Amino acid sequence: MATSDETNDRVEQTYRRRARARIQSVGRRLRRAARPGWDRVRFARQDLTAAMPALPRVAYLFIAPFFVLFGLFLAFPVFYTLYLSFFEYQGVGEGSLFWIDLGPLYVEIPQIAQLNFVGLGNYARLLGNDLFWQSMFNTSYILAVQVPLMIGLALALALALNASFMRLKGVFRTAIALPVSANLVAYSTVFLLLFNEQLGFLNYVLSGVGLGPIPWLTSEFWARNTIIAAVTWRWTGYNMIILLAGLQTIPQQLYEAAEIDGANRWEKFRYVTLPQLKPVLLFVVVLSTIGTFKLFAEPYVITGGGPTNATITIVQYIYRQAFVNFNLGYASALTVVFVVVVSIFSIIQIKLGGED
Amino acid sequence: MRDQRRKDAVWRFLTYAFVITMVVVMMVPLYWMLVAATLPQEQFLQFPPRLIPGTAFLDNFAALQERLDFVRTIRNSVFIAVVYTLLSLVLCSMGGFAFAKYEFKYKEPIFYTILATLVLPIQLLVIPLFLLMAQLDWTNTFRAIILPWAANPIGIFLMRQNMKSIPDALLESARMDGATEFQIFYRIALPTMRSSLAALAIILFLFQWDLFLYPLVILESADMYTIPIGLAQLTGFQRIYYDQIMVAATLAIVPMVVLFLVLQKQFVSGILAGSLKE
Known part of the structure; x- marks a missing residue:
């Protein structure tokens, strides 16, 4: 007590x-x-x-830290690239500033270099280069198939997971978005093995349903599609999540009003969902387009750009010119052209998609 | 009425079938990777492929550790990504706040210049950046990896969009009470942005996690390697030990999955907390 x-x-x-x-x-x-x-x-x-x-000073204080790093590490390299694009960069002598050799991966930067001014020579050279046009074609093909395919799948999945009758939403969402966690090099290696013509799992499954082995990595046509499959596999879930977030911001009353007007499922999608989702959809499309334009590691690991340059992307071509052939000036000119093309593409998309 | 109900049932069935098919498609490569990591090398290259996990995971892991200290590699990657993400969150939220809530000279041109760098392929800035880092004597350091993209254009874009949704009246009343501008930022603006910050954290972490060519050029010694470099290193040996690569790939997925599971809810609600509508 x-x-x-x-x-x-x-x-x-x-x-x-x-x-x-x-x-x-x-x-x-x-x-x-x-x-x-x-x-x-x-x-x-x-x-x-x-x-x-x-006092504008406060605002400048807020952006200053961002801007210092931005200026030093992004703006400077950009201008330097532009500058280099008018020169021929010749490595002279034996010494290397940097050198790495990992079997298939080889990078070297020569130490002593001479810059010869060539004006627009690098630009003239790239326009006449077959491999440049080949890499442009490959990238455009992958872009034209991959982005609509991925956005279409992501949108369909987001709509399905947003449906009122759907159970286990969280589980499905996590499972579908999980591939984005896989490391870039790791998942590319997994795909390289899965799509192996003789030993790969995919051809094993196909042979089970009576389809002959498909030369996923050795035929020009299939190799491109293998790259498309890999990129789509990794990024669909990520885009689905963003679109799902967009769907959840659409006011429920709009659907109720459409139902009163007797709209069917398609009409509700066409006249309520799509217009409401437009800004988010545009955001996803622009980012995916830029991302696919920049494709590098997947073709690098899975196909190495082959067979016969069928999957070499622009970035990969530039990488080869810069780090394998040491044509830093030419590579810089390619970079400038590439950035201009991507920018024009993005601006067109934003103009077309953001009318209102 | 009955007809309508049957139609709905068919629709539901098709929707479930589609979602479940996609789940299977997404899971198969991951499952296969997991199985491959548990098989000894001889069984790994068998045809037909094995689909039941073996017991050699620890052996493969030991062999991998002997070749390359992969635990350390993962630790390096996590360290770099975490520091990068935190730093970038600070820079992007401060910058985003200024672009969303202040008027100042050349605001729009500055913002769109930053946004334009979004199209730059990072692989191609590697040459000038490497030359710069060599000048600064920063090669083979983590800061050379962390600093360049801490000023992330997508980060400042998202924070600006989302911070626009903070009501001006809220900030104004804080000003009335005598709060300094910086107090307004971190006491009032930041707490309302919690889910957006979580969403951005995932984006930034993923960006750093995926960097490949740049760290490859900057990091020279094996004790500094990040995961992609470690994996590339494993494929560079004369005989490629795929079983070890699969062990490494399986381990490498863990930190990202953890981050994703923890922040997933906020990612969904946070990425569009403001809105992209303008």
């Missing part, structure tokens, strides 16, 4: 101490407010902060 009394005492003491502290703090605040100088300080601070937004 004594113990329980002690506990009660302690509890009571604690309460009393807290109450005392609270009274003291309120008293302090009242006394402070009563001090004549206090109001003046507060007004002065209010005046000062009211004047602040008018």
